[in-house]
Amino acid sequence: MAAGTARLICDSAALVDSGRAVRFEITSRDGKPQSAIALRYQGRVYGYVNACRHIPIELDLEDGNIFDLSGQYLVCSMHGALYLPNNGRCVGGPCRGQHLQALPLVEADGKVWLNVMPD
Numbered sequence: 332m333a334a335g336t337a338r339l340i341c342d343s344a345a346l347v348d349s350g351r352a353v354r355f356e357i358t359s360r361d362g363k364p365q366s367a368i369a370l371r372y373q374g375r376v377y378g379y380v381n382a383c384r385h386i387p388i389e390l391d392l393e394d395g396n397i398f399d400l401s402g403q404y405l406v407c408s409m410h411g412a413l414y415l416p417n418n419g420r421c422v423g424g425p426c427r428g429q430h431l432q433a434l435p436l437v438e439a440d441g442k443v444w445l446n447v448m449p450d
């Protein structure tokens with residue numbers, strides 16, 4: 332992993348399949364801090380901006396619990412929108428058909444990294 336092109340988010344072991352997400356912060360295009368989440372689903376890691384597409388509030392209310400009880404969907408804790416973990420598409424609730432904003436996470440050398448996009 333080349334220095335300066337990726338930011339360390341967490342150890343791979345911190346992400347359990349359909350388990351608690353790891354929260355981190357990114358900087359939005361307008362320079363403001365923005366909550367983001369890293370999670371594991373069916374063995375792969377995924378990252379999303381932590382903002383529901385119904386109302387842009389954090390999906391998990393700050394505790395990292397993002398999966399529903401089945402472990403198959405990400406659920407918004409406010410009104411229950413359901414998102415597919417592997418592509419962020421909302422498949423149930425008031426924002427059905429919209430997508431969470433995906434972030435380019437990669438897993439290498441036992442770590443999870445955020446690819447940093449050039450400006």
Ligand code: FES
Pocket residue numbers: 383384385386387388407408409410411412424425426
């Ligand atoms: S704020 Fe997420 S479903 Fe309403």
